[in-house]
Amino acid sequence: MSQEVLEKPSAHPSAKVYLSIAAILTAITVVEVAIFYIPAIRGTMVLAPVLLLLSAGKFALVVMFYMHLKPDSKLFTAIFTAPLVLAAAVILALMTLLGAWVL
């Protein structure tokens, strides 16, 4: 592989993008906490899926933009995603085995 390719800098987002992501992360966190305190939602079956969805959104934003997985090589995405999926499978399997699905 040529040195020219090796020295190519990775295209990291600008400071403006980083600040926008921080604002979105803060907004999602505020929404999460607000949802927790809404009596109509708290204690219902809706709470967990909504919070997990919001949490997944925050997770994806940090990983894609702050950890630069979006502009970086797909190799890193594969190295990260495979054990992440395995970890999620372990959580689901253990919860199923121990009957921990009752909310």
Add this chain to the structure above:
Amino acid sequence: MSTAAIGHYTSTGQDTRKIAFWTFIGSECMLFGTLIATYLSYEGKSVIGPTPQEILNIPLTSVSTFVLLMSSLAMVLALAAVMRGDTRYSKVWLATTAGLGAVFLGFQAFEFTQFVDEGLKISTNLFGSTFFVLTGCHGLHVLVGVIWLATLLILSARGKLGPEKAMNVEIAGLYWHFIDVVWIVIFTVVYLIQRGPAA
């Protein structure tokens, strides 16, 4: 450009240190996945209190979550400063990241102390055991991150953290952001989704 500045590249065209660190992060996913699985599997099965509903302090933890999220912002700004050779802002943002990490640890120490005062220890019940192991393990990772950032800050202060060393900061950043994403999950599954009957 010197060989040292080019880095340690493989046939994939990627830096070996970065590949190794992403592999390490993958193994950390498994570690925290197991701890979270254990917490969730035993949640609501404590035969004595205190229970999560009685003891978890959501307003306090919301603030510490915000602190950790902002530390991630400071970390990417530190990396950007190092990459453009801006020594002054490299130091400012590295110090900010480490400082916010230390503040997060302070919140956690306060929370743990409060829980012990209210009768929740690691040996009290299943909730205590799984909660302290999970959040304590995360806290230890934050501590390692703060020490790591402090060493980078010292290098920066000595003028030894130029753009040619940006990969060192990028790898420290990967570690720091991973700690952040783990907390994003813990905050949701432990603090906000509280299952099981209150004692």
